[in-house]
Amino acid sequence: MGSLLGLCLGKAPTSSQLFLFFALGTDVQPGEEMEVIVEETISVRECLKIMLEKSGQPGDMWHLRKMDWCYEAGEPLCEDATLKELKICSGDTLLLIEGKLPPRGxxxxxxxxxxxxxxxxxxxxxxxxxxxxxxxxxxxxxxxxxxxxxxxxxxxxxxxxxxxxxxxxxxxxxxxxxxxxxxxxxxxxxxxxxxxxxxxxxxxxxxxxxxxxxxxxxxxxxxxxxxxxxxxxxxxxxxxxxxxLQKEENLGPQDVLLRTQLRIPGERTYGPAEDLVWDTARGWTAGSLRQSVANFYSLPVEKIEIAKYFPEKFEWLPISSWNQQITKRKKKKQDTLQGGPYYLKDGDTIGIKNLLLDDDDDFSTVRDDIGKENQRQLGLGRKKSREALRAQSSDVFSNAGTPTRSRGPEASLSIHVGSFR
The missing domain is CATH 3.10.20.90 (Phosphatidylinositol 3-kinase Catalytic Subunit; Chain A, domain 1)
Known part of the structure; x- marks a missing residue:
């Protein structure tokens, strides 16, 4: 009761067949998908040939990818495997992508x-x-x-x-x-x-x-x-x-390559980036990193402040000795820059502030202000779109004339928990 059935042209697929959608490229618009019914035992190569013929695409310089749950192209499908082996199900969408896959291996x-x-x-x-x-x-x-x-x-x-x-x-x-x-x-x-x-x-x-x-x-x-x-x-x-590179390098497993930038005093900007190879043999600690940065720039370790940059958020997170005053038990667990909130890795950008010339707490730049404002405007636009879509959906349901079920009077709920002492 209440189910919606669709009447489609063509003979229904058998228990050994798959009903699939397919489209060209990755930028798929609603209504552009084509349909095909194939045997689940055929190979991806045979399925690709059928789809190319149905879409009228010449040549064989194509390969198939499955559309994932977020409507993006997944990994290329192995042409020698069957649809059943790859667990392709009826209703899945396959994407025809230009470019022939390299041979196995x-x-x-x-x-x-x-x-x-x-x-x-x-x-x-x-x-x-x-x-x-x-x-x-x-x-x-x-x-x-x-x-x-x-x-x-x-x-x-x-x-x-x-x-x-x-x-x-x-x-x-x-x-x-x-x-x-x-x-x-x-x-x-x-x-x-x-x-x-x-x-x-x-x-x-x-x-x-x-x-x-x-x-x-x-x-x-x-x-x-x-x-x-x-x-x-x-x-x-x-x-x-x-x-x-200007010269050959040989990084060991304990070396971490960081991009360091010295902040220009009195300005919201940084000097040219320089590569710093940090030896983590003594541990991924904030103190070890600060000492390495101080040695690299020939500055007193107590006269510098450092911060990691998160470009996707346009934010700087100061790296200080924030865990020196906690207990040894917690310090052993938390005093590592590999874990949260820093997740330090090769290629990360580290900003350095010389406290002898600049005692400002701010690490941000004008570019960060612009990036955050753009993100805020984008978030507001998405919120308005969701609100408009929600309002449109409520109008559709309100105009549909669907009878609503009357609610009964509310009653209080009491829960009695026994004593287990």
């Missing part, structure tokens, strides 16, 4: 060039020309710009291309293939006589630092050049960016 890794801001980053401080990237790929250079006066937190990325490589290959071999692509790009840039061409040369793969990316930002540092790619567990959606 191979990875197709999107590679980016990353130049952090600072004195050595000659073209990170300016926008890349829009006509440079299309000659290399359909993707454009992606400069992430901040407000004027906040250069250290900019990120500049240039897409190099996709590298197809075996999972058994080492990180050094991946860097070598990327350098070959980069030399081609460098030659093209020099031929175009662009002003930043002199800062693009790479002499050796050993002068490259590799990062796994998340949300178009360097996230996880890939340390050992001789380590095989499969040991990093990159996955099929991982993107990697390469950062040029």
């Amino acid at each position: 191979f990875l197709k890794v999107p590679m980016w060039w990353y130049r952090p801001p600072g004195p050595s980053g000659q073209w990170a401080s300016q926008d890349l020309p829009s006509h440079a990237a299309p000659q290399v790929s359909s993707r454009q250079a992606v400069p992430t710009r901040g407000a004027p006066g906040h250069v250290p937190l900019e990120v500049s990325l240039l897409y190099l291309g996709d590298v197809e490589i075996s999972e058994e290959a080492t990180l050094r071999e991946l860097k070598s293939q990327s350098v070959l692509i980069w030399h081609v790009l460098h030659a093209m840039v020099r031929a175009m006589a662009l002003p930043f061409a002199s800062g693009l040369a790479v002499q050796s793969p050993a002068l490259l630092r590799a990062w796994a990316m998340e949300s178009k930002r360097p996230s996880r540092l890939l340390r050992t050049n001789g380590c095989r790619l499969k040991e990093y567990k990159l996955g099929r959606r991982t993107e990697i960016c390469l950062e040029p």
Whole structure:
């Protein structure tokens, strides 16, 4: 009683068949999905062929991904596996994505060039020309710009291309293939006589630092050049960016690479970012980090304040000796910057304030103010949209004429709990 049934054209699928939706690309709009009925025992390759024929797409340079619960494309589906083995169910939506999957045991890794801001980053401080990237790929250079006066937190990325490589290959071999692509790009840039061409040369793969990316930002540092790619567990959606170095580095498992920025006294901005290698052999403590920062900048440890930057929130969290006055039992459990609230890792930005010249408690910048205001406006817009949708839904139900069930009178509720003493 009360169920809604839909009458659809075509013969109903049998118990061994699946009714699936599919669409082209990842930007799927409501009503653009197509439908197909296939046997659950067919392979993903056969299902892909059927969907390409029904959608009228030529060629075979496509692969399938399943739409996940948040309406985004998931991991690519293995073409040799059957739909039943992958637990594809009736009603699922599959996405036809351009690009053929690499053979089993191979990875197709999107590679980016990353130049952090600072004195050595000659073209990170300016926008890349829009006509440079299309000659290399359909993707454009992606400069992430901040407000004027906040250069250290900019990120500049240039897409190099996709590298197809075996999972058994080492990180050094991946860097070598990327350098070959980069030399081609460098030659093209020099031929175009662009002003930043002199800062693009790479002499050796050993002068490259590799990062796994998340949300178009360097996230996880890939340390050992001789380590095989499969040991990093990159996955099929991982993107990697390469950062040029002035000299070779050999980071150990106990070393943490941090971006440090010295705040300019009297101004809400920072100087150029510098790399600090923090040895955590003595523990991930606030005191150890403060001492390392003080030694790096030749400042008294009691005359500095440090804070970690959270770019997604535009906030700075001071790292102080907040746990010195608690009991030893709690200190042993809490005195680690790996856990909350800091979750310190490679690539994090650390702001340093020299108390000899600046005793202000504020670490924020003008860019942070702008970012927070944009987030607030975005939140207000979403709230208004939800309220409008809620009001529209209530109007629909109120005009539907559905009889409402009258509620009985409210009565008090008493709960008696027995004594177990």
